[in-house]
Amino acid sequence: MESHRVIIKVGTSTLTAGSHRLSIPHIFDITRQIMQLKETGAQVALVTSGAIAAGREAMSMAEAPRFTPGKQMLAAIGQPRLIAYYDQFFRMFGQVSAQVLLTREDLTDRNRYLNARGTFEGLLEGGVVPIINENDTVATEEIRFGDNDNLSALVANLVEADLLLLLTDQAGLFTGDPRKDENARLIEKVDQAEIPLEYWEAAGGSQSGLGTGGMVTKLRAADLARRAGVKVVIASGSEPDIILKAASGKQIGTQFPPLVSKLESRKRFLLAGKRGGGILSIDEGATLALRKGGSLLPVGIREVTGEFSRGATVRILDVSGSEVAVGMTSYDSSDLKKIIGCRSDEIESILGFTEGDEAVHHNNMLLLKPALKRQKGS
Ligand SMILES: Nc1ncnc2c1ncn2[C@@H]1O[C@H](COP(=O)(O)OP(=O)(O)O)[C@@H](O)[C@H]1O
Numbered sequence: 001m002e003s004h005r006v007i008i009k010v011g012t013s014t015l016t017a018g019s020h021r022l023s024i025p026h027i028f029d030i031t032r033q034i035m036q037l038k039e040t041g042a043q044v045a046l047v048t049s050g051a052i053a054a055g056r057e058a059m060s061m062a063e064a065p066r067f068t069p070g071k072q073m074l075a076a077i078g079q080p081r082l083i084a085y086y087d088q089f090f091r092m093f094g095q096v097s098a099q100v101l102l103t104r105e106d107l108t109d110r111n112r113y114l115n116a117r118g119t120f121e122g123l124l125e126g127g128v129v130p131i132i133n134e135n136d137t138v139a140t141e142e143i144r145f146g147d148n149d150n151l152s153a154l155v156a157n158l159v160e161a162d163l164l165l166l167l168t169d170q171a172g173l174f175t176g177d178p179r180k181d182e183n184a185r186l187i188e189k190v191d192q193a194e195i196p197l198e199y200w201e202a203a204g205g206s207q208s209g210l211g212t213g214g215m216v217t218k219l220r221a222a223d224l225a226r227r228a229g230v231k232v233v234i235a236s237g238s239e240p241d242i243i244l245k246a247a248s249g250k251q252i253g254t255q256f257p258p259l260v261s262k263l264e265s266r267k268r269f270l271l272a273g274k275r276g277g278g279i280l281s282i283d284e285g286a287t288l289a290l291r292k293g294g295s296l297l298p299v300g301i302r303e304v305t306g307e308f309s310r311g312a313t314v315r316i317l318d319v320s321g322s323e324v325a326v327g328m329t330s331y332d333s334s335d336l337k338k339i340i341g342c343r344s345d346e347i348e349s350i351l352g353f354t355e356g357d358e359a360v361h362h363n364n365m366l367l368l369k370p371a372l373k374r375q376k377g378s
């Protein structure tokens with residue numbers, strides 16, 4: 001398979017197959033395809049809508065409520081029903097799945113970002129399928145992702161996915177809304193640095209009354225993800241074996257090649273982070289470990305300079321004062337000062353808690369090549 005780490009987003013329109021009820025065969029088919037994809041060695045996370053639709057079905061409501069508390073109520077009713085189907089089907093395949101409900105702050109606040117990232121890494125590396133939705137019942141207007149297209153792009157960025165697959169009820173992005181324009185043509189590839197204005201104009205809202213954002217939120221999500229180094233495909237959820245086809249690199253739906261490498265994206269993210277001016281000076285053993293792709297453990301830190309919070313971007317310097325890496329620290333400066341030079345299994349007894357063995361995990365670090373170092377200040 002072309003893609004190792006895959007995020008699949010399934011919209012309400014696919015899950016209900018255009019009706020007002022969840023389509024159990026469709027949900028089953030998604031789990032079957034994910035299992036086949038996992039057999040190729042891929043790590044897969046699913047972002048699923050459908051909680052509100054499931055709640056509406058449970059309450060036998062003819063119309064979906066427009067006001068937020070009504071939708072939140074239905075999501076609270078529907079989410080456990082939705083997850084029960086997935087869980088039941090995955091169990092039939094002997095697969096463990098997990099429910100992850102997120103709000104915007106979970107991915108924008110750097111402290112929570114680290115928590116979410118650690119959880120996803122654990123689940124994906126452990127072969128578990130995370131099943132993600134917005135935490136609709138607590139998300140207020142200000143903190144809502146607004147739509148699961150956006151949420152899926154943020155998750156794809158968070159876990160540095162290879163592929164984000166947005167499944168909907170159309171074969172991809174068309175030159176106009178196919179529900180209104182019978183001459184609308186499928187756009188097979190979007191690889192321009194800036195998405196052309198006519199594509200933004202073509203991408204309309206949702207017409208079915210089932211989905212939330214329509215095509216415009218998918219286009220926004222695709223743009224966000226491709227700028228984070230993720231390949232994106234928008235395709236039809238009812239196309240047979242669509243997940244397997246898209247992950248194998250087949251030309252299907254609308255394709256958005258990544259605009260930058262994942263390394264470049266990580267670099268931008270880390271450098272864009274809040275910097276408390278923190279510096280970690282490390283010993284020779286730790287420098288060697290970092291250069292080999294390892295994490296920075298407290299035992300290898302000689303000195304902590306400056307004040308910073310957990311999640312801040314810090315500079316990591318070797319014994320000669322040269323910059324080896326930048327990274328997001330798992331501990332704030334006052335805690336780090338207490339554990340420098342200590343073994344990681346001592347962290348809990350010293351601090352009374354642990355955020356993990358690493359002071360800076362290699363997943364949250366960018367190694368600077370000596371060549372880059374020389375360019376500094378130039
Ligand atoms: N240019 C376009 N190309 C394809 N679909 C479009 C376009 N503009 C608007 N749409 C509408 O977007 C809908 C898909 O979005 P939405 O209903 O939110 O689905 P989902 O539940 O999968 O997120 C389609 O049914 C289609 O009517």
Ligand SMILES: N[C@@H](CCC(=O)OP(=O)(O)O)C(=O)O
Nearest residue numbers: 012049050051052147148212
């Ligand atoms: N979180 C909501 C879905 C929100 C959403 O973005 O819906 P959709 O446009 O169908 O992907 C739910 O589970 O019903």
